Amino acid sequence: MDFGLSREDELFLEAVRSFAEREIAPRWVDIDERRWPIEEVAAKLGEAGLLGIPLSSKYGGQDGTFLQAALAVEELAYADPSLATPVYALLETAWPLIVQRYGRDEVKEEVLPEVAKGRAFIAIASTEPQGGSDVASFATKAVREGNAWRLYGEKNMVTGVATILNLPYGGGAVAIARTGRPEDRHRGISLLLAPLKRKGVKSPGFEYRDWDEIGRHGLPTGYLRLEGLEVPEEFLLGEVNGGFKLAMEGFDLARTVIGAASVGAARWLLDRGLEWIRQRAVFGKPIASYQAISFKFAELYARLEAARLAVYKAAWTADRYFRGQADVQAVAVAGASAKYLAVSLAVETALEVMKWFGGASYFKETNVARVLLGALSYYVGAEGAENIMKLIIARGVIGKEYV
Ligand SMILES: Cc1cc2nc3c(=O)[nH]c(=O)nc-3n(C[C@H](O)[C@H](O)[C@H](O)COP(=O)(O)OP(=O)(O)OC[C@H]3O[C@@H](n4cnc5c(N)ncnc54)[C@H](O)[C@@H]3O)c2cc1C
Structure with missing residues (x-):
């Protein structure tokens, strides 16, 4: 049993701490007051190699560990305790990794390097208006049409959609959608990376509205209505009904x-x-x-x-x-x-x-x-x-x- 960090992790922690003290801490209230847009903060995080730490370097990541991601996120939270900056970084630790693990090569090659540079964001669109806890009961549907899926339904409290729309590449939401019968519960659910803005062009087929949060104002969260948003078939993650x-x-x-x-x-x-x-x-x-x-x-x-x-x-x-x-x-x-x-x-x-x-x-x-x-x-x-x-x-x- 050893409660110390390895030399490599200590050096990593020192580098993150010094970046966070210099670049983020002096302006965290500006982030919370939306005087310093999160998209600009994201570009800084990207330059510092703090987005997608465990992603492979093949996709612009750092080949880092989850422990390093946790060290980095704690320091970012100490520098921005409103939590907007660390939440941006932690969401981009977990969900792009799901894309890396279960996405198709061409999608990973296109999207993940943009995430790592802070030019794209991958959100999670899970919660629905009738509740977020019972994921197996979700009603949002993915319907097959030729070589693509179309999404219909309502997702509530999705963090980062406004951010996606403001970033140069854009990004998408990992959407939990029903592809089987409702009675199939969790066995009828698929996961898709739904492109909301791709290569700078906003996708048609959805409406978005920010909620007025009581805190963490720097990273907006809102309501997403899916009205036939097209998801090319290669943007499916894993298998149909295996999401x-x-x-x-x-x-x-x-x-x-x-x-x-x-x-x-x-x-x-x-x-x-x-x-x-x-x-x-x-x-x-x-x-x-x-x-x-x-x-x-x-x-x-x-x-x-x-x-x-x-x-x-x-x-x-x-x-x-x-x-x-x-x-x-x-x-x-x-x-x-x-x-x-x-x-x-x-x-x-x-x-x-x-x-x-x-x-x-x-x-x-x-x-x-x-x-x-x-x-x-x-x-x-x-x-x-x-x-x-x-x-x-x-x-x-x-x-x-x-x-
Ligand atoms: C700032 C913010 C950002 C968010 N960002 C996202 C996002 O990016 N993407 C996204 O999809 N969602 C997001 N959410 C939504 C979040 O995931 C949901 O709030 C959460 O899953 C709970 O769902 P709910 O609020 O609908 O509560 P419900 O599911 O309606 O639950 C209500 C209450 O019932 C309790 N409860 C439910 N089931 C049980 C049980 N079996 N036993 C005991 N108690 C139970 C719950 O603990 C809760 O207290 C965000 C929420 C907030 C506040």
């Missing part, structure tokens, strides 16, 4: 790095809280001297250390899965555990640190509330609600026959 497992794999992988983003935000909060409780004097003493404060700090610090280890374990499990040394169930349980621990920690740390700041935290100038609002996105649902994380862990450990 459910691939989609679950994408979520499992994404969650390992969502944990990293939440750990980065929690670390930012705890560091700002620490500075504050040491210097804020009330009743003649720094508030850090009161055990009501210092014990709570100690509790959150210990939970942060534990959450980070859970994230590293999840990313390490993902790397073992790619080498054939772990099964996807292990990635699912480790990813859900990491997300569950880290997301609730980030939210609870934000609420506690806001109390330490007192009334000042209620005003945007202190910025703590921005971090709370960003972290809440994962707390309420993004990439799976908290109960669904518990369901994945319970099914994986107790057994599907019981839960």
Whole structure:
């Protein structure tokens, strides 16, 4: 057992930290206020080699590990704790990898190098208006027409569609669509990379509208209505009716790095809280001297250390899965555990640190509330609600026959 990083990973971490401190941290509030567009941030991430870290260099990636992706995402979250920048990077860690693993060569060659440069974005279009948790019940249909599929249906809360429309190449959404009968449940679902803007040209056949989010404003999320959007047949991922497992794999992988983003935000909060409780004097003493404060700090610090280890374990499990040394169930349980621990920690740390700041935290100038609002996105649902994380862990450990 060795809790240290390898020399290579330490050097990688130092490089990411110095990039994030220099390029992202000074402007994270501008990102949250949409004064610095995420498309420009993406170009910077692309130049720094932080998009698609585990993608093959054949497709413009870094041939990196999931552990490196987790290290990078934590640093990006520390630099931009509103979470827009790390979420951009983590989505582009998981979903392009699903395209690399299950897509056709010509599609990978066309799209993935553009993703790695920050010129294209691959979104995930899963959730539907009637609910996001029960993926096997989705109604969006893919209908075969000649050499293409056409998508009909409604997807809700899709992150990054506006970004796709603003990027030079554009990109697409990994869409979960029904190709079998509704009663076939998960066995009637396929996964397609639906091109929303390709080589700079917006595709016809869909409507999109941004929601007005309470936080994480830098990376918009909205409603996507599919009205016969054409998906060329080579943009199918995996096999017809074989999409459910691939989609679950994408979520499992994404969650390992969502944990990293939440750990980065929690670390930012705890560091700002620490500075504050040491210097804020009330009743003649720094508030850090009161055990009501210092014990709570100690509790959150210990939970942060534990959450980070859970994230590293999840990313390490993902790397073992790619080498054939772990099964996807292990990635699912480790990813859900990491997300569950880290997301609730980030939210609870934000609420506690806001109390330490007192009334000042209620005003945007202190910025703590921005971090709370960003972290809440994962707390309420993004990439799976908290109960669904518990369901994945319970099914994986107790057994599907019981839960
Ligand atoms: C900021 C943000 C960004 C997002 N980005 C995307 C995106 O890019 N792509 C995308 O497809 N979706 C996205 N989502 C949607 C997200 O994936 C869903 O919110 C999530 O899957 C939950 O679905 P739902 O909100 O419809 O809740 P529902 O599925 O309606 O669930 C409602 C509640 O019931 C609970 N529940 C459901 N089933 C059970 C059960 N069996 N046992 C116990 N409790 C249960 C849930 O935990 C939840 O609390 C985003 C959401 C947010 C907030």
